[in-house]
Amino acid sequence: MNTNTPQYQPDVDLDQLLTGLARRARGETAPKVDVTAAVLHRLETEEEVEIFSFSDRVWWYSTAGSLVAAGIAMMIGYQSWFELTDPAFEMLQAVQVALR
């Protein structure tokens, strides 16, 4: 008999099989672990990462926001709001005509 071949017997009740195996398996011993130091280290590291990424994000948002605000201020300084929006309005009208 080839012992490397699984020998599941179809007539064996699966429920009985699982119950039997689980009953025996419950007696097994899991490997001993000591994760105390690792968990504390991870918690500390994750906290630092969170603080860093928050400040990092704040920096990027404030920089991008400042640039956008400066850009808008410059455009408003040189052109009126109507002048800014007029080309876009004209383009929309052209598209509308083309669609008709």
Added chain:
Amino acid sequence: MRASEASLHHADQSAEPAEATSALQMITEEETDWIERSLTGNSAAFASLVKRYQQEVAAQMWRFSRDRNIHEELVQDVFVEVYRSLGSFRFESPLLHWMRKIAVRVGYRYWKAKDRKKEKVSLSQITYDSTEATSDQPKSAEEAGNLLHAMLEQLPPRDRMILTLIYWEEHTVEEAAEVTGWSQSLVKVQAFRARKKLKLLLQEQGTT
């Protein structure tokens, strides 16, 4: 955990009061103190909590992975998650009971990630005899554990989880529903389908 019969038929019945009393050992003053101090950021208090429960959690996570490195990582994940969720602990159930729920979630997440990568061990790599498993012949707990793990590993995460909870962790349908967040009827249907699927898989592999 409760020591009732592992089959779904038995699990379907409600828990006996005596068993419930022994299992539901209420939270101790020491644990309450650890939790409260952990919430204020006291790492020594949380370390005491980890030391107290790490072997129980390790035993549970051994059902989710037989790889020692992954197993240890999963135990760590559970405690990291416990720390993050401590604020939501209501002191109404035993701490271990609450931790076990978190452990199931962590383990299930790991299975789903593993399933996406399709890392599965074929059952044909393991020698087993189903008649031996059901007979009275002694089979070592480790062998039985490895075999059960390999059998359940063939299933998709949802099926695997429900059979693990019902057979291995001896959960009743009610408890399994609480842990998974599913309805009791969904638990029963899922368990039925999972058993059917496993039976087919075993038959297929047994005839090749």
